[in-house]
């Protein structure tokens with residue numbers, strides 16, 4: 518090959534690599550690029566060790582007796598996965614039912630707007646986002662309702678990402694982000710006009726602890742809506758396949774133990790809430806929420822190759838491949854949970870804090 522031929526081949530290879538790494542990288546517009554994958558607040562060299570610690574803690578979630586350690590491990594989990602989620606999924610870390618004729622982005626937005634419509638807030642009200650991630654729902658909800666949204670997340674890397682996105686979206690005057698534990702929130706009693714949580718309270722070892730905190734900070738008469746991860750009435754604890762799927766979901770999503778749909782309302786009532794409405798939003802006629810996971814098989818393989826190459830050449834932290842591999846397997850368990858109907862990530866419960874506190878008799 519002459520030097521011109523060599524030059525052309527080199528240029529072609531370089532363009533191909535650029536396309537593969539940079540253009541193919543982000544699944545969402547303005548999402549993270551593959552070349553910027555990090556371990557969140559964990560330094561690059563410690564990603565692999567942190568992943569190992571995370572994995573040994575959550576390997577057998579049902580046997581976890583040290584509930585007080587859960588928030589720290591959940592924090593580690595989000596250091597490990599936040600960039601991969603943003604890169605491969607977008608800024609909203611949750612599912613939504615598919616809607617014919619609408620994109621995933623539109624379906625996600627509608628699912629978020631439904632939450633704030635349910636709690637009936639007015640422009641200027643102060644509402645709480647319990648477990649806000651990098652703030653995808655918070656921005657959609659603030660823009661839709663013109664309410665002031667305060668989000669809380671345990672992960673300080675997410676706080677920084679959320680603040681950055683809020684600013685870029687021009688919504689930082691409506692959206693505030695606080696780093697803290699939703700089991701002991703740094704907010705005054707009776708200080709919010711409404712609250713919502715989207716696929717976040719499943720990380721609480723005891724649901725009553727987070728519900729009691731939300732109850733405390735809500736003004737009397739105001740509403741709280743939560744989209745809960747639950748096992749459904751189709752789940753059988755004596756079916757080994759069901760158990761395998763549910764444990765796979767727990768391990769890959771940092772969950773101390775999935776709850777049955779039956780327990781949610783009971784727990785809410787125990788802390789003093791009135792149950793206004795309860796509905797599994799995944800039930801037909803809703804279209805499957807898990808098709809978005811299924812349709813991405815080829816994309817997953819592309820991502821696997823991309824992450825492996827980036828880690829091998831030292832651009833992504835070494836443990837990123839393990840984390841990505843774990844998510845790849847988790848996607849399969851989630852899909853099986855959806856297909857079999859034994860699991861729902863959108864069991865909706867709408868609760869009201871009574872005007873008059875219930876008498877303690």
Ligand SMILES: C=C(CC[C@@H](C)[C@H]1CC[C@H]2C3=CC[C@H]4[C@H](C)[C@@H](O)CC[C@]4(C)[C@H]3CC[C@]12C)C(C)C
Nearest residue numbers: 601602605606610611716770817820844845847848
């Ligand atoms: C509510 C929670 C998170 C729910 C979802 C946002 C995430 C659950 C599983 C995640 C993913 C699985 C496969 C990844 C894929 C291998 C990678 O190439 C790109 C990112 C994924 C699609 C990733 C995206 C986010 C999830 C769908 C839990 C934690 C309570």
Ligand SMILES: C[S@@+](CC[C@H](N)C(=O)[O-])C[C@H]1O[C@@H](n2cnc3c(N)ncnc32)[C@H](O)[C@@H]1O
Nearest residue numbers: 609610611648649650670671698699715717720
């Ligand atoms: C799956 S993400 C959902 C984020 C957001 N609701 C969304 O839909 O994009 C779960 C969120 O809950 C937060 N979280 C989990 N346990 C927490 C705790 N104990 N205190 C505060 N936040 C917590 C995580 O940090 C993360 O932001």
